Amino acid sequence: MADETEPTKVAEQKKPLEPLPAAASKQYVWKSPKGDEIHYTATAEMVPVRADDGQLMGHMFMFSQVSDDADKSDRPVTFCWNGGPGGASYMVNIGGMGALRVKTDGMAHLKGVGEVEDNPDSLLPSSDLVFIDAFGTGYSHVDPNYDAKKVWGVDGDADAFTRGIIEWLTEHGRFNSPLYLYGESYGTMRNAVVYRLLGEHGVGVTGVVEQSTILDYAPTLSGNDAYYMGMVPVYAATANYFGKAGQGVDQYQWYDKAFDFVNSTLAGALVLGDELPDDRMDEIAGQMSELIGLSKDFIKSKGLRIELDTFRKSLLADEGKTTGRYDTRFSTYGYPDVQGDNEFFAGEDPSYDAINAAYLDVYMKLLGDMGFKGYENYVGLSMKVNESWNWNHQAPGTMGAPQTPNVAYDIATALRRNPTSRILFFGGIHDAATPYWNVRHDMGKLFLPQALKDRIEYHVHSNGHMLYCDQVALEAAGPELAAFYEKRHED
Structure with a gap:
């Protein structure tokens, strides 16, 4: 009489990668x-x-x-x-x-x-x-x-x-x-x-x-205030390097000045959001403009919140260039704006391509x-x-x-x-x-x-x-x- 029990199911084993490279x-x-x-x-x-x-x-x-x-x-x-x-x-x-x-x-x-x-x-x-x-x-x-x-x-x-x-x-x-x-x-x-x-x-x-x-x-999430605070000293150092801000000032002194500005001034302003009084917004945008080399009105239009890609595209725009991400001192020729290019641009980095x-x-x-x-x-x-x-x-x-x-x-x-x-x-x-x-x-x-x-x-x-x-x-x-x-x- 035939065995009517269900056959045991054995999980399929995939073959290992062979052979392993020898040491x-x-x-x-x-x-x-x-x-x-x-x-x-x-x-x-x-x-x-x-x-x-x-x-x-x-x-x-x-x-x-x-x-x-x-x-x-x-x-x-x-x-x-x-x-x-x-x-x-x-x-x-x-x-x-x-x-x-x-x-x-x-x-x-x-x-x-x-x-x-x-x-x-x-x-x-x-x-x-x-x-x-x-x-x-x-x-x-x-x-x-x-x-x-x-x-x-x-x-x-x-x-x-x-x-x-x-x-x-x-x-x-x-x-x-x-x-x-x-x-x-x-x-x-x-x-x-x-x-x-x-x-x-x-x-x-x-x-x-x-x-x-x-x-x-958390700062990688959209709209996180700590993201904008962390970027400002980097923007300042970059603007100093390209001669757009702090000309004649030591790079570390300029970076530290921006660092202190974030802690003493920008942090509180970002927390207030659109409740920040207009005159105070104008004042802080002016201080920030001096530090990072972008215009006061442009910074005001962004609510003091400058995205990295915005900065990279803007700082050297008059030269037709963009800056790096890993190292913002590297630069390359700018891309023309095309529909949906933001994600592509974010992944382009001359400081990575260079090495x-x-x-x-x-x-x-x-x-x-x-x-x-x-x-x-x-x-x-x-x-x-x-x-x-x-x-x-x-x-x-x-x-x-x-x-x-x-x-x-x-x-x-x-x-x-x-x-x-x-x-x-x-x-x-x-x-x-x-x-x-x-x-x-x-x-x-x-x-x-x-x-x-x-x-x-x-x-x-x-x-x-x-x-x-x-x-x-x-x-x-x-x-x-x-x-x-x-x-x-x-x-």
Whole structure:
């Protein structure tokens, strides 16, 4: 008699990506301008990341530069990444903190064939370095049998990076080394959550470097007053650079003047909205015009609220040019207005176009010279990841999980739990992507005790979003980073 029981349904398993690229290593010698040398080994590898139940989440591409010195008892290891979300880590590597870098040329557009040199301002003298690509970027990939939605979000991404770091520490025998996190842009938001999660996994963090920081996403919402307040100092610095305002005044003095204007004058005016008396509106618009180089009547017509795209199109309009977003000192030829061009224009950025091809081409050649053969396409910036991002995040001590995350609470929680750790914030006066005013505002609302505030330091430089694209800023930041790492010996 035939078996009439229902056949067991087996979930279809997708085949994994095969084969994984084999790890590749090569020895180098880094030389400083003074003749100092560091012998180090660069390794490119795919590191498995697993969930608590052992399921493979995927493989993260990690590029490390590790000193060949046998004594690693006091040698830090720093995990570095860019942001996006959806950005790989090649820029913070070959652009700024790695042992090798692409030479920049001020605000000029680099040729596709980049010139490479030992990076005199690399973090390598202070720390071993591990550059990590987020899932779905670079060569990192989510396993086909794992749901990518679980890692493409504020919390899932931080969890994956935490697991990836622990796996690298395990494979390379580096537990109990001083551990640092270095993030840029969205990577600073990732830093805040990973900082907390590593502590919850019993892994101590010695220091966190936040370059071009965003902690609270509320200012990205339409009409948020903090957005307009944060932009004004950047506008002022940009107008000063192009000779449209503050001629003959030091760039930092002009930036600070605008910073103070926001705190003392503009903030209260924006809160009043259309209840601000006309004579007061006229007065404040005049002060703002002096600072940012746009006419008083134009600023009044906007209710003191100047959008970034409006500023970028307006400041150099008489020259037929627009400014950058990541770094507002970069400029390009303006686009004619066409129907529906706002979204297109917002995504156009000469400060990104000027460097991206040179950086990525050099990085690919570096990996090839090491013998690492990745997949067909290295995804420098994935819009698929960016547009799929889950922004829900429940900060410690709060109710619910809003879609406008504020990880300032995470970084404060992590510091309270680990009061021997330190945090360094880098800001750039020409950064219109993550304005420095907002960082100070967000941290000021935490009301940390003085003992913890003493563990935090802030440094502002001439750069835009990418510190490493500005040679002057990079040279100034180098000693500050070295001193920050040495402070681990003070406690």
